[in-house]
Amino acid sequence: EAGVTQFPSHSVIEKGQTVTLRCDPISGHDNLYWYRRVMGKEIKFLLHFVKESKQDESGMPNNRFLAERTGGTYSTLKVQPAELEDSGVYFCASSQVYGTANTEAFFGQGTRLTVV
Amino acid sequence: DAKTTQPPSMDCAEGRAANLPCNHSTISGNEYVYWYRQIHSQGPQYIIHGLKNNETNEMASLIITEDRKSSTLILPHATLRDTAVYYCIVAYYNFNKFYFGSGTKLNVKP
Numbered sequence: 001e002a003g004v005t006q007f008p009s010h011s012v013i014e015k016g017q018t019v020t021l022r023c024d025p026i027s028g029h030d031n032l033y034w035y036r037r038v039m040g041k042e043i044k045f046l047l048h049f050v051k052e053s054k055q056d057e058s059g060m061p062n063n064r065f066l067a068e069r070t071g072g073t074y075s076t077l078k079v080q081p082a083e084l085e086d087s088g089v090y091f092c093a094s095s096q097v098y099g100t101a102n103t104e105a106f107f108g109q110g111t112r113l114t115v116v
Numbered sequence: 117d118a119k120t121t122q123p124p125s126m127d128c129a130e131g132r133a134a135n136l137p138c139n140h141s142t143i144s145g146n147e148y149v150y151w152y153r154q155i156h157s158q159g160p161q162y163i164i165h166g167l168k169n170n171e172t173n174e175m176a177s178l179i180i181t182e183d184r185k186s187s188t189l190i191l192p193h194a195t196l197r198d199t200a201v202y203y204c205i206v207a208y209y210n211f212n213k214f215y216f217g218s219g220t221k222l223n224v225k226p
Contacts, residue, residue: 004159033213035214035216042216042217042218043154043160043214043216044216045213045214045215048213056213089157091159091160093159093160104150104162104165105162105214106162107152107159107160107161107162108159109158109159110157110158110159112157
């Protein structure tokens with residue numbers, strides 16, 4: 001069974017450009033999460049989808065970040081325009097729902113974003 | 117903010133058991149204890165989780181105190197490949213919004 005897959009693995013863009021990160025969760029997982037670690041900081045929660053709906057987007061840093069999950073399958077995270085402080089590693093995770101509980105979350109390998 | 121307290125680093129000899137402590141004194145009744153690790157710059161890897169009973173799987177054992185205010189992750193026979201940052205996380209059972217904190221850097225030495 002394939003794990004959580006993220007594309008690209010690395011991205012280097014110039015300040016002011018747009019970048020779109022993609023996450024393919026484990027098949028059948030309704031929950032999808034985005035996290036990120038910026039330089040020297042802890043891994044921080046960004047947002048949580050349940051199927052195609054945003055359940056919690058309290059961690060999104062500002063309106064330059066837009067996450068979508070059309071159809072409830074893969075998700076994209078767009079940064080527009082990118083700033084230097086957006087550099088870091090962006091992780092995606094997914095989990096399944098069983099009744100009122102969730103299974104453990106499985107993480108992808110991350111996308112390393114460098115804004116120059 | 118992280119709801120757990122972990123030592124910043126620990127050393128362990130290869131082949132010996134690694135015991136990683138975690139304090140979570142403000143844990144609520146519906147919160148589980150999860151352990152993840154991050155090897156180098158890879159994505160966090162799930163290890164184990166539990167509510168109040170001790171748990172064991174092929175990777176590790178989780179011992180939770182009776183009052184649930186602390187727990188210990190046990191790697192029974194540490195190998196060099198277990199060198200990583202280990203995160204103890206408490207989270208409600210119905211969602212996985214994790215606060216990772218700084219974790220414990222485990223150094224397994226030959």
